[in-house]
Amino acid sequence: MDKQVLVKIKNLKKQFIKKTGPFFNRKVQEVYAVNNVNLEIMKGEILGIIGESGCGKTTTARMLMRLMKETSGEIWFEDQDLCQLSESQTRKVRKKMQMIFQDPYDTLNPGMRILDILMEPLNAHEKEVSYQQRIEKVKQTIESIDLKPAEDFMYRYPHQLSGGQRQRIAIARAVILEPLFIAADEPTSMLDVSVRAGILNLLLELRKKMGLTMMFITHDLSTASYMCDRIAVMYQGRIVESGPTKKIIQSPTHPYTKALVSVVKDLNYFIANRENIILDGEVDATRKQVGCPFVSRCPHQESKCHTVEPKLESLGQGHLVSCHCHSDIMEKTS
Incomplete structure (x- = not known):
């Protein structure tokens, strides 16, 4: 029996306007925080969203929780498009959707x-x-x-x-x-290492007891591997790879995912002969990218990567990747 989809995000975008330069000669710059994100979260599962700071993880969660308005796109929850609801209608839905923020000192x-x-x-x-x-x-x-x-x-x-x-x-x-759904935005990143495991186990226990569905945002792959049923990898406002947690950890296909996995020592004992991949540069959401958003940092780039943006392709068993070179990468690493 197929699992029921509780949350569905379609073509979600969020664009900010940034003003730079002197007061009398301000330049307007577009910042693409979330760019055409498509996601499904099944009832009862924990979906992990991972990526570097600035990749759009928290912005996606805030739009989903209706704490921020999207530029365009659709957010479906229990067969309702939340983007089309009035304020009074949204207030009724809030009881079913809650958020755990990163910093308990501020919240x-x-x-x-x-x-x-x-x-x-x-x-x-x-x-x-x-x-x-x-x-x-x-x-x-x-x-x-x-x-x-x-x-x-x-x-x-x-x-x-x-x-x-x-x-x-x-x-x-x-x-x-x-509630039916909880978005947890890096709920352990501000805590001492000694208490993190207790918080993670508490969330898993509550999920089992209450039948919760969760979006778990983190930059820590080892935490995601412990908590999540599936993982979606974000880069520069886009989903570049997603799939079952075991598949993402043991067989990462996108060059960015491979780099994230390679530097987490807690995961390296799972995979033999794992090379360390250190990326230069960082996410720049102010730069409008032609072609693949990862091309400037990718060690496998081809001419096509500079002109054509890759689409998410299915590799089977729920594993999706957005990369022109994924076939060649898989052959080299197999």
Whole structure:
């Protein structure tokens, strides 16, 4: 039986306008943060979005969560195009879609107690529920994220918690409305290494218990390999490769994906004879690219790469790649 598609993104684009130069002679520059992204997220799965800083991961998530308006494209959730909904219609959908942000220091109001922070979503979306029932739900949610007993934490302020505890409260705020979908934007990158595993295991446990579907954004491939069922690799606002996690890690096909995998030492024991590939340069979203967006950094470039933009092609078993040279690369590495 085929899995049900919960989220579908079609031809999604986001363009910003950047002004440069002196005040009386400003030049307008277009910044292509997200450029024609197409994605499907199946119900119950965790899709990882990986790539360098500036590749468009967070911008894609913010548009999906309706925190930012797209330039063009479609975002389908439960057979509704979110881009066509009014503000009041969008407010109803927000209960089913929640986001966990990167920095728990910035996302929790320092002047509010944990009880008040977790009551806010209930006050907004479950007004018909009695105050005492909402208090009880806050207690149950705090204990579900392994902060026990709840009474020891719910009357504290964020600064009285550790970084890991703060992020657990941010997760509690996301799941207290029992959503169907969560976008987690690098939820462990601001935490000490010693507490990261606990947060990742908590997310996996909540996924199993609540049947959650997730978009997991990270620049860390080893974290993505632990968390995700499938991985989509972003470069300069585009998806350049996607597929099952095991396939992406063990048989990366796009030169950019190969470079990402090669420098993560935690993954190297999976693959014998793995060469280290160090890329020069960085993502430049202000430069309008003709042909392949990766061509200036690619060691396998051909003349076609400079003039024709590659399309995502299926290699079978759900593995897609956007590269003119993928056949030659696979032959050289096989």
